[in-house]
Amino acid sequence: MDAPxxxxxxxxxxxxxxxxxxxxASAARTGHLDDPRAVEVLARLDCPFERFDLPYRGLTARLHAQRVRTVDAALRQVVAGAPDVTxxxxxxxxETQFWRVDNKRLRWLTLDLPEVVAVRREVLPDGPRSRTLAGSAADAEWTTQVGRERPVIISxxxxxPYFGRDEVHRMLTAWARLLPGAWLLFDAVNAPLQAVRRRNPLPDGYRPPDWTWIVDADELRQLRELPGLTDLHEVPQAGGDRLLGLLRRVPGLKSQLPAFPVFQARLGLDAA
Ligand SMILES: C[S@@+](CC[C@H](N)C(=O)[O-])C[C@H]1O[C@@H](n2cnc3c(N)ncnc32)[C@H](O)[C@@H]1O
Incomplete structure (x- = not known):
């Protein structure tokens, strides 16, 4: 009998x-993302998901799918060069990214706050190569749980985007000091995306917290000056969505489009 x-x-x-x-899960159901496990996990959770329905013809799900495909592609590239990575x-x-990018050799360490980890462990239990920790990313304690005998990528x-700028800078420099040589992959919110969300309230019943860290050209310059972050660059957005791809190619429009830019860097190498 299926578990309740x-x-x-x-x-x-x-x-x-x-x-x-x-x-x-919406993107997976409409063929914009290959992620059957997201659909399964959604079905296992007793939660009023209908409050997340948006009247934008599936564009929100497609934008998310694009972000996810972009991060997956960057991750796969690192994994291809370092197949035993953690x-x-x-x-x-x-997230069900482990199953999307797994090469049957890598190790996976998930960190999230205790209330999320308690639910995640029910629906996505640990396996022989995956482990889940409860804690805060802002507290560097998690870095002591990362074995150094394998290459590391932090994603x-x-x-x-939910932290303040100073806190983001503090975390990134701490990780560079504590896990030198690791790759870092993170996404951000651009100013047009924040403006769109502020202009278009979500349906009744759901008010997500504001994004407090936005990456524009000035912030990118500041990130590049942080000690221990080398080769910081934006990862090309993945293809796979014709409409979003066409919009990005319209001259002058790309920088105006709402997006989750994805960045990659190498940690600590300038200090090594
Ligand atoms: C927008 S969700 C992203 C979840 C997942 N990465 C994804 O892309 O679907 C933000 C996540 O960050 C987690 N989070 C917030 N503050 C955190 C912290 N200080 N340490 C670890 N996780 C945190 C939340 O619990 C939540 O799971």
Whole structure:
């Protein structure tokens, strides 16, 4: 007999993990993302997901799918060159990325806040190569749980925009000091995306927390000056969505489009 659905009641930033899961499952159902496990996980959770429905003809889910495909592609590229890598996924929520990018050799360490980890462990239990930790990304304690005998990539998807700029800078420099040689992959929110969300309130019943860290040209310059972050560059957005791809190619429009830019860097190498 199937297990009864797991009841979920999250608020604040942890609740946004459910929002993202809903977007990925919607994209998977409409053929914009290859992620059957997201659909399965959604079905296992007892949660009023209908409050995340948006009247924008599936564009939100497609934008999320594009972000996810972009991060997956960057991750696969690192994994191809370092097949025994440990991926540390900070603020992982209900992501099913391990199953999308697994090469049957890598190790996976998930970190999220205790209330999210308690639910994640029910629906996405640890396996022989995957482990879940409860804690805060802002507290460097998690770095002591990362074995140094393997290459490391830290990924932070949908996490950093909820911190203030100084806190983001503090975390990135601490990780560079504590895990030198690791790759870092993170996404951000651009100013047009924040403006669109502020202009277009979501349906009744759901008010996500504001994004407090936006990456524009000035912030990118500041990130490049942080000690221990080398080769910081934006990863090309993945293809796979004709409409979004066409819009990006319209001259002058690209910088005006709402987007989740994805960045990659190498940590600590300038200090090594
Ligand atoms: C927008 S969700 C992203 C979830 C997942 N990475 C994804 O892309 O679907 C933000 C996640 O960050 C987690 N989070 C917020 N603050 C955190 C912190 N201080 N340490 C670790 N995780 C945190 C939340 O619990 C939530 O799971």
């Amino acid at each position: 659905p797991t009841k979920v009641e999250l608020t604040g930033v942890p609740e946004t993990a459910l929002w993202n899961l809903y977007q990925r 991926v540390v996924a900070l603020g992982e929520g209900f 932070a998807q949908g996490l950093l």
